[in-house]
Structure formats: structure tokens, C-alpha cells
Amino acid sequence: MLDVTNIDVFYDKTQAVNHTSLHLKKGQIGCLLGPSGCGKTSILRAIAGFEPIKNGEITVTGNILSSEHFTLVPEKRNIAVVFQDFALFPHLSVAQNITFGLSHLSHQQQRDRVNELVELVSLQGTEDKFPHQLSGGQKQRVALARAMAPKPQLLLMDEPFANLDADLRDELAKDVRQILNHEQTTALMVTHDQQEAFAMADVIGVMHQGAIHQWGSAYDLYHRPATRFVADFIGEGVFIPAIIREDKYLTTTLAEFVLPAKYNFTVGTEVDVLVRPDDIIHDDMSPFSAKVVAKSFRGAHILYELQLPDPKIQKVLCLAPSHHDHTLGESIGIKLDLQHIVVFNR
Amino acid sequence: MPTRLNVSMMLVSSLLALPVIVVFASWSTPQLQIWQHLAQTVLSDYVFNSLILAFSVGIGCLIIGTTLAWCVVKYEFWGRRLLQWLFILPLAMPAYIIAYTYTGLLDFAGPVQTALRDYFQLSYGQYWFPEIRSLGGAVSVMVLVLYPYVYILARTAFTEQSRNLKEASGSLGVSSFNYFRKVAWPLARPALLTGSALAMMEAFADYGTVQYFGVSTFTTGIFRTWFGLDNQLAASQLAALLCTFVLVVLLLEKWSRRQIRYYQSGQSHQPIMRKKLSLSRSVLMFLLCLTVPFFGFILPVGQLLIWALSYTEMGLDSAFFTLMWNSFWLAAVTACLVVLIALLYGFAKRLSPTPMMTWQVQGVSLGYAIPGTVIAVGVLVPLSWADHQFNQITALLFNLTPGLIFSGTVFALILAYTVRFLAVALQSVEAGLGRVTPAMDEAARCLGASPRQVLWRVHLPIMRASILSAALLVFVDVLKELPATLILRPFNFDTLAVSAFQYASDERLIDAALPALAIVLAGLLPVILLSRAMDKHA
Numbered sequence: 001m002l003d004v005t006n007i008d009v010f011y012d013k014t015q016a017v018n019h020t021s022l023h024l025k026k027g028q029i030g031c032l033l034g035p036s037g038c039g040k041t042s043i044l045r046a047i048a049g050f051e052p053i054k055n056g057e058i059t060v061t062g063n064i065l066s067s068e069h070f071t072l073v074p075e076k077r078n079i080a081v082v083f084q085d086f087a088l089f090p091h092l093s094v095a096q097n098i099t100f101g102l103s104h105l106s107h108q109q110q111r112d113r114v115n116e117l118v119e120l121v122s123l124q125g126t127e128d129k130f131p132h133q134l135s136g137g138q139k140q141r142v143a144l145a146r147a148m149a150p151k152p153q154l155l156l157m158d159e160p161f162a163n164l165d166a167d168l169r170d171e172l173a174k175d176v177r178q179i180l181n182h183e184q185t186t187a188l189m190v191t192h193d194q195q196e197a198f199a200m201a202d203v204i205g206v207m208h209q210g211a212i213h214q215w216g217s218a219y220d221l222y223h224r225p226a227t228r229f230v231a232d233f234i235g236e237g238v239f240i241p242a243i244i245r246e247d248k249y250l251t252t253t254l255a256e257f258v259l260p261a262k263y264n265f266t267v268g269t270e271v272d273v274l275v276r277p278d279d280i281i282h283d284d285m286s287p288f289s290a291k292v293v294a295k296s297f298r299g300a301h302i303l304y305e306l307q308l309p310d311p312k313i314q315k316v317l318c319l320a321p322s323h324h325d326h327t328l329g330e331s332i333g334i335k336l337d338l339q340h341i342v343v344f345n346r
Numbered sequence: 347m348p349t350r351l352n353v354s355m356m357l358v359s360s361l362l363a364l365p366v367i368v369v370f371a372s373w374s375t376p377q378l379q380i381w382q383h384l385a386q387t388v389l390s391d392y393v394f395n396s397l398i399l400a401f402s403v404g405i406g407c408l409i410i411g412t413t414l415a416w417c418v419v420k421y422e423f424w425g426r427r428l429l430q431w432l433f434i435l436p437l438a439m440p441a442y443i444i445a446y447t448y449t450g451l452l453d454f455a456g457p458v459q460t461a462l463r464d465y466f467q468l469s470y471g472q473y474w475f476p477e478i479r480s481l482g483g484a485v486s487v488m489v490l491v492l493y494p495y496v497y498i499l500a501r502t503a504f505t506e507q508s509r510n511l512k513e514a515s516g517s518l519g520v521s522s523f524n525y526f527r528k529v530a531w532p533l534a535r536p537a538l539l540t541g542s543a544l545a546m547m548e549a550f551a552d553y554g555t556v557q558y559f560g561v562s563t564f565t566t567g568i569f570r571t572w573f574g575l576d577n578q579l580a581a582s583q584l585a586a587l588l589c590t591f592v593l594v595v596l597l598l599e600k601w602s603r604r605q606i607r608y609y610q611s612g613q614s615h616q617p618i619m620r621k622k623l624s625l626s627r628s629v630l631m632f633l634l635c636l637t638v639p640f641f642g643f644i645l646p647v648g649q650l651l652i653w654a655l656s657y658t659e660m661g662l663d664s665a666f667f668t669l670m671w672n673s674f675w676l677a678a679v680t681a682c683l684v685v686l687i688a689l690l691y692g693f694a695k696r697l698s699p700t701p702m703m704t705w706q707v708q709g710v711s712l713g714y715a716i717p718g719t720v721i722a723v724g725v726l727v728p729l730s731w732a733d734h735q736f737n738q739i740t741a742l743l744f745n746l747t748p749g750l751i752f753s754g755t756v757f758a759l760i761l762a763y764t765v766r767f768l769a770v771a772l773q774s775v776e777a778g779l780g781r782v783t784p785a786m787d788e789a790a791r792c793l794g795a796s797p798r799q800v801l802w803r804v805h806l807p808i809m810r811a812s813i814l815s816a817a818l819l820v821f822v823d824v825l826k827e828l829p830a831t832l833i834l835r836p837f838n839f840d841t842l843a844v845s846a847f848q849y850a851s852d853e854r855l856i857d858a859a860l861p862a863l864a865i866v867l868a869g870l871l872p873v874i875l876l877s878r879a880m881d882k883h884a
Contacts, residue, residue: 048792073791074797075796077793079792083785083789087786087789089786090781090809100793101794104794150793199594208420
């Protein structure tokens with residue numbers, strides 16, 4: 001449905017997006033995730049038609065919207081955008097904001113669509129209010145309703161929850177997902193917050209320095225990170241050193257593993273193995289022990305930072321059930337239980 | 347497209363900068379003889395009087411404006427709300443008009459001296475009475491109408507100072523007086539000095555008051571050199587000197603704020619805690635504070651009303667309506683034009699935010715600091731030249747001499763007003779445009795609006811209030827403007843300000859009352875607008 005192929009975006013002479021591609025199927029919710037300045041918003045702006053592209057092309061259902069020498073103006077794209085600061089028109093009421101993009105419809109049709117949308121985003125009773133009279137969450141809902149009103153073929157959302165309180169954020173993310181599903185809208189959002197991405201998206205692209213490192217599900221990003229950056233950026237974890245032995249064996253201080261078939265290292269290579277906090281299991285019977293150097297209570301679990309005797313390994317993290325309350329400086333037995341073996345070159 | 351925009355904006359900017367450039371360029375042909383004459387006779391008076399006038403007015407406004415603002419922000423007393431409003435009314439009163447009324451009140455034949463003579467049984471020469479038509483008199487009347495510049499900025503600055511600061515100081519054992527000296531004053535200082543600098547620039551620019559009071563300053567000197575000595579170059583050179591003084595004040599003001607970027611940490615929007623005064627102190631405070639707007643507005647307006655209603659022979663006849671009409675359409679046309687140009691600059695800066703464009707906007711904003719006399723000189727010199735050339739060409743080609751089509755028509759006036767008042771409109775327009783975030787443009791575009799529709803459906807409706815207030819401010823400023831109008835008005839074209847000035851110069855103060863009152867009443871409109879905006883802010 002949306003095909004972005006090998007695009008470059010420049011601001012003056014700085015390159016914000018570098019030969020990047022992504023594809024969304026109809027009804028899918030995609031998300032670009034990355035630290036600020038990674039180029040994710042630039043991709044969004046290029047798709048909306050606010051920025052030209054220098055290379056590649058952007059098509060929606062096969063129609064070219066942008067290419068190296070052509071940029072279709074935003075008003076002809078039928079792509080809606082929800083902005084980070086919502087960008088509601090301060091001089092228009094909620095209902096007038098929602099009908100802004102519906103001037104081609106009759107008054108009756110406009111009214112019907114407003115009623116439908118107001119109900120969908122649970123804003124009944126606010127139709128005649130003005131933006132300054134609304135709370136942050138309500139503004140967000142109006143922005144969404146306004147964007148959805150002309151039934152866009154694609155909805156873009158730029159950090160849609162960044163200006164909201166944490167509680168509100170979760171509630172809205174759930175609602176928005178439901179609304180998008182209800183309207184069968186294809187959507188692409190941008191965020192720096194992985195929880196938000198996990199809550200909203202079917203597919204997530206992790207971006208760094210203008211390129212998408214991995215395009216996949218939240219599960220894949222966490223358990224099968226394609227690059228060291230993705231492994232670092234998503235979730236928590238540490239790398240522990242290992243050596244490739246004969247017969248595709250991998251030796252670490254804590255355990256030995258069979259190297260998955262997809263890797264192709266020569267014998268003797270020194271590599272790093274990704275260890276997530278849930279890969280380290282607290283086991284009093286284990287021959288390995290480590291010293292608790294820091295801990296943070298997380299309700300059901302406690303995240304321990306453990307120092308192994310091996311000075312080459314800095315520290316590992318261990319997510320233990322919160323019934324096991326160990327004091328700082330205590331040594332506890334641990335066992336490495338890797339379900340997904342992720343290895344990177346040193 | 348942006349390049350075409352940049353080129354056209356450069357042209358507009360050059361036209362607007364022309365008067366100041368012409369004035370300064372006059373120094374390329376020094377008029378040694380005239381300057382020798384001036385230096386031997388009146389130049390020291392010009393410099394001395396202008397400087398004394400400006401600095402005294404600046405300091406007087408600083409003291410009165412700051413005191414009044416402190417009283418209404420820090421104390422709760424009977425009549426405070428009324429006073430807050432009364433304090434800004436003198437803004438509607440041009441200095442030359444208050445000068446006429448006080449001359450009428452305080453000169454030998456005026457009601458005050460007559461009453462004193464009757465009461466004490468004195469006759470001429472037997473008693474001393476301060477002469478209002480003097481440098482001191484000019485300083486006094488100007489302070490009475492210019493202090494609101496400081497008061498308004500001081501009130502905002504004191505209001506914005508967080509209550510926590512006062513409480514923190516209290517907990518550290520700082521007394522109320524020391525709180526003002528050590529915390530409130532240093533925090534508000536940049537704003538107060540800005541207000542004071544504005545008052546000083548107005549004092550430098552004044553012509554009506556000093557001319558009427560017979561005080562020789564740069565502005566009267568420019569008129570005398572131009573029309574008396576008939577030396578336009580020397581007049582331009584004097585104008586350049588005056589301009590330099592004003593620019594120095596402007597630079598000093600900027601310099602005084604050089605690293606001062608005080609801001610209030612955190613968002614503290616607690617209501618201000620005012621100290622409640624007892625009833626007797628409350629009444630005393632009210633009466634003391636009332637004296638300033640009483641002398642600055644109520645008394646002079648009362649005097650004008652009495653003159654206008656009972657004594658004037660002129661009445662509301664057709665001549666007066668011609669005056670009203672001239673002033674009105676001139677101000678209205680200028681206001682529309684100036685707002686249009688301001689919009690042009692606003693949008694140009696938004697569409698192409700290059701350093702060049704920012705620089706141009708700042709450059710043309712300087713016009714407000716340039717005295718009307720200087721601009722008038724700077725407009726008249728190149729336009730006379732253009733007329734001369736144009737007539738020569740048409741005479742050669744068509745045997746026609748159309749006359750002074752640039753310098754002798756309202757074209758010259760409107761150009762001068764535009765240079766002087768563009769900053770007023772620009773400020774308003776830029777504030778309005780600032781409320782339209784770039785994301786709003788983009789939101790409208792992706793909802794199917796073309797750039798032209800974005801302008802009509804988003805920008806203009808959001809900016810409507812700012813555009814209206816910009817037009818109103820320029821309208822009233824044009825109505826009040828005197829020196830540039832005097833120099834540039836077409837032959838036999840009188841406005842309210844010019845006619846008030848001429849009646850007063852002919853010692854017909856009573857006849858000057860009606861046009862003067864019309865100017866003051868029109869001037870009240872933006873003052874009311876301003877007071878409403880300030881209340882909303884507070």
C-alpha cells in the first residue's frame with residue numbers, strides 16, 4: 001500500500017535520510033522508532049509531501065507521490081497528519097476543525113461525519129468548544145478526528161503522545177489503535193518511546209543516523225536484533241565476550257552454546273553475545289555466582305545489576321521475581337539461559 | 347519564486363531606508379560656512395537643550411512610571427483598578443497639545459495667575475510665577491504624557507515577578523525596601539530602561555512643544571535652517587546629527603540589556619499578593635497617585651472641553667469637517683498601506699527566513715526611532731530631485747510640466763508615515779503571525795487546502811485581531827504626527843494636528859481646542875485597546 005523505496009532527504013546540505021525503504025500493507029500500523037535526530041520525522045514529512053526527496057520514490061497504491069524530480073503538493077495526496085503539538089486551528093470550534101478538510105461535502109454530509117467521528121473519539125458535547133478550552137487528551141482526540149475526517153488513504157502521526165501525561169498516553173494509545181482498526185486506516189507513526197511503539201504498531205522500524213536498521217515486529221526487535229544498535233536501543237541488556245570454537249560452538253564464561261546456523265564466523269573469532277535481563281536466572285544451585293552491585297525494584301520483579309568474578313565482563317543484568325530480595329554486596333547464584341542466541345562481531 | 351520575493355522585498359526596504367540614507371549622505375557636501383555660523387550662534391543651544399530635555403524626560407518618566415507601577419502592583423487600596431486605567435490615558439495626549447493647554451492655564455492671562463492676583467491683590471511684576479514656556483516647562487509637560495511608556499513596561503515586569511521571590515527574600519531576612527533595591531529593581535531594570543529610552547526618543551523627536559515654548563532644539567533648528575536660512579543641505583546635516591543622538595540612545599538601551607536575559611524559572615502563575623492598606627492610607631494613596639493622571643490627562647482634557655464647548659468661534663462648521671476628513675482619509679489610507687507592507691514583511695520572513703530578510707525587518711523597524719523631522723527632510727530631498735528630473739524629461743518630450751507630483755502631494759506624506767510607523771504595524775503583525783505555527787500550515791495543506799486557501803482560511807482569521815490593532819495604532823499615530831506633516835503636506839492641505847499647531851502658533855489657543863480634542867479622543871481608542879490587552883495579560 002505504502003512503498004518508500006531508497007529515498008534520500010536533505011536539509012540544505014545535511015543528509016537526514018540515507019537510502020531508506022519501508023513498506024506497509026493496507027490496514028497495517030507501522031512505526032519508526034529511534035533517538036531524536038535519527039531522521040524518522042524527515043521520512044514522515046517526505047511522505048506527507050512537506051519535503052522533497054533527492055533519490056528513490058514514494059508510492060501509495062502504485063501512484064507515485066514523490067520522486068527525484070517530482071513532489072505532489074500535500075493537498076493532493078489524501079494523506080492525513082497528526083502533529084506533535086496537534087496544530088488545531090485556534091479560531092475554529094471542535095466541529096469546525098473536524099470539517100476543515102470536508103469542504104467538498106454538503107452540510108448534511110459534513111454534520112454526519114462530525115457526529116460519527118465525535119462519537120468514535122468520545123468527544124460528545126465538545127463540538128462547540130474551542131481548542132483553548134480543551135485538555136491535552138481532548139486536543140489529541142480532536143486532532144485525530146480532524147485527520148481521519150476526509151477518510152485519508154494513509155494517516156501519519158508525529159510523536160502523537162509526546163505532549164501528554166504518562167497515564168493518558170497508555171489509555172489514548174489503546175483507543176487510537178482501536179479507532180484505526182475500526183476505520184481500516186493504514187498508519188505510520190514516529191516516536192522515540194519504545195513502549196509507545198510496542199503498544200501501537202504492527203511493524204516497527206528502528207532508525208539510526210538516517211537509516212532503518214531493522215523493520216520487524218516488537219518480538220523480533222527484542223529477541224532477534226539485526227544490529228548492535230538495535231540490540232542496544234531496544235530493551236535492556238549487556239554484551240558478554242565469547243569465542244567461537246570448533247563445531248560451531250560458542251564459549252562464554254557462564255555457559256557454552258551451539259551457534260545458530262545463520263552465523264558464519266571462523267573458528268577462534270572473539271565475539272559478543274547479547275544477554276537480556278530475563279536470560280539470567282537466579283539459581284542457588286548454580287556453580288556461578290555474582291555480586292549484587294545495584295538493584296531497582298519494579299513491582300513484580302527486581303532488576304539486579306551483578307558483577308561477575310570475570311573482570312573481562314563488566315556487569316550483567318538479572319530480572320528476578322521480587323520475592324527474592326537480596327542486599328547489595330551479597331553474592332547470588334546465577335545461570336545463563338539463552339533462548340535466542342544473538343551474536344555480534346567484537 | 348523565493349528569489350523573486352527576496353528581490354521585491356529588497357526594493358521595498360531600500361525605498362524605506364532612503365530617507366535616512368539621504369540624511370546621512372548630506373555630510374558628503376559639508377556646509378562649512380553655515381556650520382561656522384551655527385557653531386558661533388545656536389548650535390550649542392541645540393545640543394544642550396536637546397540633551398537636557400531628553401535626559402530629564404527620561405529620568406522623570408523613569409521615576410514616576412516606576413513608582414506608579416510599584417504602587418498598583420504591590421498595594422491593594424481603594425480605587426486601584428480605576429487608577430490602573432487612568433495611568434495610561436495620557437498616552438492619548440500628544441505633548442504639543444498638553445503644552446497648549448498648560449500655557450492657557452498658567453500664562454499671565456490664564457485662570458491660575460488671574461486667581462492668584464485677585465486673591466492676593468497683586469498686579470503684574472509684583473510676584474514671581476514659574477514660566478511654563480521654558481525648557482523646564484517642556485520637560486514637565488512631556489513627563490506628564492510620556493511616563494506611561496515606563497509605567498506599562500514596569501507594571502508588566504513587576505507583575506511577572508514571582509511571589510516565591512518575595513517569600514524567599516522574606517525568609518532570608520530582606521526588608522521590603524531592600525527587596526525593591528536588591529531583587530525587584532534589578533530584575534525589572536531592562537524593561538524600565540527600555541521604557542525610559544522610548545520616552546527619551548520621543549523627547550528628541552518632539553517639535554510641537556519646543557517650538558511653541560521657544561526652546562531651541564535640534565528639531566526647531568532643522569526647521570529654522572531649512573525654511574529660515576533656506577539651506578536644505580545644512581538642515582539635512584543637522585537632521586543626521588539628531589538622528590545620531592537618537593541612535594546612541596537606542597544603542598545604549600540595547601547595551602544596557604547586553605547580557606541581561608533574566609527570566610523567571612518555572613511556571614508560577616499564582617495571583618500577586620498585594621499588601622492591603624488601611625482606609626485612611628488607602629485614600630491618601632489614591633489621591634497621591636491620582637495627581638499624575640489628573641495633571642497629565644483630566645485637567646488638560648477638561649480645559650480643552652471648556653474651550654471647545656463655550657469659547658470657540660469656529661464650531662463644527664464645514665472647515666472643521668474638511669480638516670476631519672483630510673486627517674481621517676490620510677490616516678486610513680496610510681494605515682491600510684502600512685499594514686499591507688507589514689504583512690508583506692511578515693510573510694516574506696516566514697517563507698524565506700534568511701539572515702538577509704531578518705536584517706531587513708530589523709532595519710525597517712528602526713524607523714520608529716527616527717524623529718519625524720528627520721524623515722521629512724530625508725523624504726523631501728530625494729522627491730524634490732525626482733520631481734525636478736521628471737519635469738525636465740516631460741518638458742523635453744511632451745512640452746509638459748506636471749509639477750511636484752512626488753514631493754508636493756500626499757505621496758510624500760504617506761511615504762514618511764510609512765517609514766516612521768511601519769515598526770508599529772510590524773510588531774503587531776509578527777505577534778499575530780507567531781500564533782500560526784508552521785504545523786498549522788501543514789495541517790491545512792494535508793487537509794486539502796491550497797496555499798491561497800491556507801492564507802484565507804487559516805492565517806487571516808487567526809491574525810484578524812492583530813491586523814486590526816496594527817491598523818488602529820498606525821491610524822492614530824498618523825493623526826497625531828506633527829513635524830513631518832508640517833513639512834510635507836501639500837499646499838493648502840490641513841490636518842487636525844497642523845491646524846491645532848497653527849492656531850496655537852497664532853496665539854489662538856481657544857480655536858486650537860477643537861482639533862486638539864478630536865486628536866485626543868481618537869487617541870483614546872488604541873489606549874482602551876491597550877488597557878484591555880494588559881488586563882487580559884494580568
